[in-house]
Amino acid sequence: MIKEALKETNFSFDGQTGFYKGKVRDIYYFPEKLVVVATDRISAFDVVLPRAIPYKGQVLNQIAAYFLKETAGLVPNWLTSVPHPHVSIGLLCKPFPVEMVIRGYLAGHAWREYKAGKRLLCGVPLPEGLKENDKLPEPIITPTTKAHEGHDLDISREEIIRTGLISEMDYLVLEKYTRELYKRGTEMADAKGLILVDTKYEFGQGEDKKIYLIDEVHTPDSSRYFYKEGYEERQAGNEPQKQLSKEFVRQWLITKGFQGKDGQQVPEMTDEIVEMISERYIELYEKVTGLPFKRSEASEGLENEIKSNIIRNI
Numbered sequence: 001m002i003k004e005a006l007k008e009t010n011f012s013f014d015g016q017t018g019f020y021k022g023k024v025r026d027i028y029y030f031p032e033k034l035v036v037v038a039t040d041r042i043s044a045f046d047v048v049l050p051r052a053i054p055y056k057g058q059v060l061n062q063i064a065a066y067f068l069k070e071t072a073g074l075v076p077n078w079l080t081s082v083p084h085p086h087v088s089i090g091l092l093c094k095p096f097p098v099e100m101v102i103r104g105y106l107a108g109h110a111w112r113e114y115k116a117g118k119r120l121l122c123g124v125p126l127p128e129g130l131k132e133n134d135k136l137p138e139p140i141i142t143p144t145t146k147a148h149e150g151h152d153l154d155i156s157r158e159e160i161i162r163t164g165l166i167s168e169m170d171y172l173v174l175e176k177y178t179r180e181l182y183k184r185g186t187e188m189a190d191a192k193g194l195i196l197v198d199t200k201y202e203f204g205q206g207e208d209k210k211i212y213l214i215d216e217v218h219t220p221d222s223s224r225y226f227y228k229e230g231y232e233e234r235q236a237g238n239e240p241q242k243q244l245s246k247e248f249v250r251q252w253l254i255t256k257g258f259q260g261k262d263g264q265q266v267p268e269m270t271d272e273i274v275e276m277i278s279e280r281y282i283e284l285y286e287k288v289t290g291l292p293f294k295r296s297e298a299s300e301g302l303e304n305e306i307k308s309n310i311i312r313n314i
Contacts, residue, residue, distance in 0.1 A: 004302070005040035005052035005274075006086060011307050013314060023048050024060070024221060028310070029092065032207065034078070035310055036088045038064075042277070043221075044250050045260025046152065051269040058085040058296050059281045064216035066289050071184055075177045077213040078204070084309040085296040093204030093212050096166055098155065099146055100178040103198040104139045104186065106130050107224055108247060110198070113154075123156030133197075133226070133234075133241045139182055141175060144200075173211050174203050185218050192290055194244060195231060199223035220246050220284045244284050249277060 009026045018029035023043040028035040038057035042049050065088060068079045078090035103110050110121055111132045119126050122142035130136075143160060144152040157175075161168045178201055189196040200222050202215040216222050224245040234241050253259065256267035285293045296302075 003054040003278075005054045006037075006057055006302050006306075007041060007052040008039055009037050009303060009306065011310070013311065015314070024057075030314060032092055033080070033314070034090055034092045035314065036061075036090075037306060037310075038086050038088070042246075042249065044246065044253055045258070047260045047266065049269060050266055051274055053274060053281065054278045055293075055295060056278065056281050059285045059293070060216060060219045060221055061086055061088055063219045063285055063288060064088065066291075067185070067188075067218040068213070070188065071181060071213070071217065074180055074184055075213045076210060077217075078206075078215075081313060083313040084306055085294075086302075086306055087309060087313075089310075089313055090214075091206050091212060093206050093214050095146070095202060095204040095214060096170070096174065097146055098143045098160060098165060099152065099200045099202055100174055101142045101144055101198065101200040102139050102178050102182045103142060104136060104182070105195070105197040105226075106132060106134050106136060107197050107241075108250075110142065122154045123158055131235075131238070139179065141178055146202075170205075170211065177201070177203065177211070177213065181213070181217065185223070188218075189225060189288070190228065192287060193228050194287065195226040195228050197224040197226055197245070218288070220244070220281060220288075225284070225288070244280075244287055248280060 011028065013028060015030055016028055017031060020027040024039060024041050026037040026039055038061035040052035040054060040057045042053050042056060062085060065079065065082045068077045078093055079088055080090045082088050106114055113121055114126060114130065124140045124142060127137065143155050143157065145155050146152060157171065160166050161171055181201055182199060185199060186196045199218060201213060201217065203211055204214045206212055224243065224247055227242040227244065231241060253267065258264045258266055282293045
């Protein structure tokens with residue numbers, strides 16, 4: 001029997017000042033801190049799929065915590081504690097209205113745009129003659145605006161600064177942090193036999209006006225990984241790359257005729273599909289961190305356990 005997944009939380013806490021339900025996370029606001037519950041919801045093509053994936057929230061939360069701790073000496077981040085496998089607590093920051101996407105390879109959305117004939121992505125020129133999953137001459141930053149609903153939109157560095165979305169001074173810091181984090185993430189992936197293909201980072205400002213890395217980092221929801229072994233041979237043979245990312249979910253949806261477009265129906269998610277996705281997420285955790293995954297089993301019910309853990313830590 002498939003394990004029950006955490007689809008949503010609806011808590012109310014003393015001192016709570018707000019609540020936001022994201023595609024995957026439930027966020028509780030307090031005067032100076034943020035409590036983030038990583039649910040087992042899963043989204044693709046900016047659509048939350050009808051079934052949640054057991055252990056997915058735990059995987060995301062624990063991978064993010066692992067990398068936030070590993071990169072804290074490089075870039076300041078929001079995290080202060082992880083009191084439960086599904087929960088992170090940290091500094092309340094005001095998010096910048098763009099996501100910083102960085103790509104070292106031509107894959108996913110960038111490849112779809114390139115294949116359609118575009119040679120300028122977010123103001124960054126791309127050379128002719130590339131094929132899917134080729135390594136780019138150097139990593140490129142392709143920011144997107146953050147949409148609360150619907151699709152995130154590509155935007156260039158010039159537009160961000162010209163429209164005043166972010167000041168030039170702050171934006172240059174975001175670019176610097178993005179490149180430093182991607183470099184460190186690439187090195188850490190390489191040590192585990194992986195290639196960090198692309199990823200996205202979110203940043204915010206704290207009460208002290210300091211810029212912090214917020215949200216998740218180097219998780220399968222925010223990043224794409226290839227297996228390093230066999231990469232060159234697969235490219236030379238025009239074969240698909242062996243991926244360790246959420247792209248396999250997108251590809252499954254595409255084969256079933258769903259890409260998040262108006263009028264399209266999300267295909268049925270059978271127990272077998274849900275279990276397969278769950279196992280892939282666990283595989284990714286173990287591969288990316290090099291640590292064994294401990295499946296969190298709640299004796300008093302997962303929601304009750306999460307709530308009591310939060311109460312003890314706020």
